[in-house]
Amino acid sequence: MSYTLLEIASMIAGYARPVVGPISLGLRAGEILGLGGPNGAGKSTILRAITGRAHVFSGRIVRSDGLTISHQWQRPELPPELALLGRELFSLTGARPGDAPAMMKPLLTMPLRHMSGGQYQLLHTFACMCSPCRLVLMDEPTNNLDGRALDALSALLKKLDPGRAVLLVSHEKAFLEKHCTRIVEVGS
């Protein structure tokens, strides 16, 4: 039987001033919850409120005991001239390079400075998905991904461990509808 990993109750969150809310939602183990809505609705701010990066003005976020979180950022900035190899970045989230999808293997031996923005985004996304964290926050993971990469991401989402959950932000309604067990529209 699935159990609640995260519960957000009447939360208003933002930075210098409120950006989103009040919003309430619950996330159970095994679920992929989609967050949709127009640009600027505050979808990314919800993810950042969960990680503690954004300020919660009112309401509350309740986490299950010992909940671990990985957060794939929207448009992660490709650092210039870093000698790190893909597998070194991949393992920073606790992910094991052996768990990476086959199409990602060439990236694991490539230095970051040789990667394109899309390859780096792919590496970042899969580092979070393959981490042992029980809650994965994904912010527009389909940006810059080609067809093969999207298929690999879809395959990972389809075989999600029942003890884990994903909170998925995307402006691509078709992708949300294909993979999410529920969709919450933000700012509607």
Added chain:
Amino acid sequence: MSDWLLFDPMFRIPFLTGLVLTLALSLTGALLRMREEWLAALGLSQIAAVGAIAACPLGLPALTGAFGAAGLATALRTLLPRVDNSHHALLILVGWSGTLIVGSYIDHGATIGESLLRGQLYFTRGAHLAGAATLLALLLSLFPWLSPRLLTARFFPDHHQANRVPTWPYRTVFALLAMAATVLGTVSIGAFPTFAMLFAPSWAGFVLANGWRRSLVVSCAIGLVAYTAAFALAMIVDLPFGPVLVAMLAMVGGLRFLPGISSIIATTKWSQSRE
């Protein structure tokens, strides 16, 4: 000076002090570059120079003044919610102007200020060597703990926060190590040579090597080659050590632009992608 002075016991402690500092500064510089904070090194070294020169009229050792000023700047940096290179540029301006202004008010201030900016390695003593060795020992022993935390914070900025892992221990330890390296470097080899040693080895090393550990080893090797060559050249040709070291590091750093090196990098990329 002539070449036989290279082997004079009088220069053993200065040479060893510089050698140990080279390793510590190259390693610290790699971490600063990874965090895109390399300009902080110049800001801190300039501030340390102000502290060292201001300590003179107060009857305090230069090292104490340098640590005090750099410690204050580090504490202010830590208190700011976000620090970027504009803040570091401000430190450089304050440090440079402060060194010259404070220096103009004290006896021999101009000479002391000049020596702090360009270095006085030949006058280092056992205390400098002991400080540098302690710093390197701390840096090497803490590195396996520090490096993965700093890397995670760089690539997954809210990973620790999201998992309720306190960030202040590793941020504080790194800030203190960077400050200590900069201060010891400034009072031993000078503010600008210290900055050059923090900047140039990893600038070249990050392009010449694939993989984090390899890039650290290559950065340290580049620093050691540049330092040893500069020390020997300054002795043999009788030139001031600080400027020779900076010139040597600039040359070594510039290797990354040579066509031959570029082809090596291209080959490395090709072989990596085939693995």
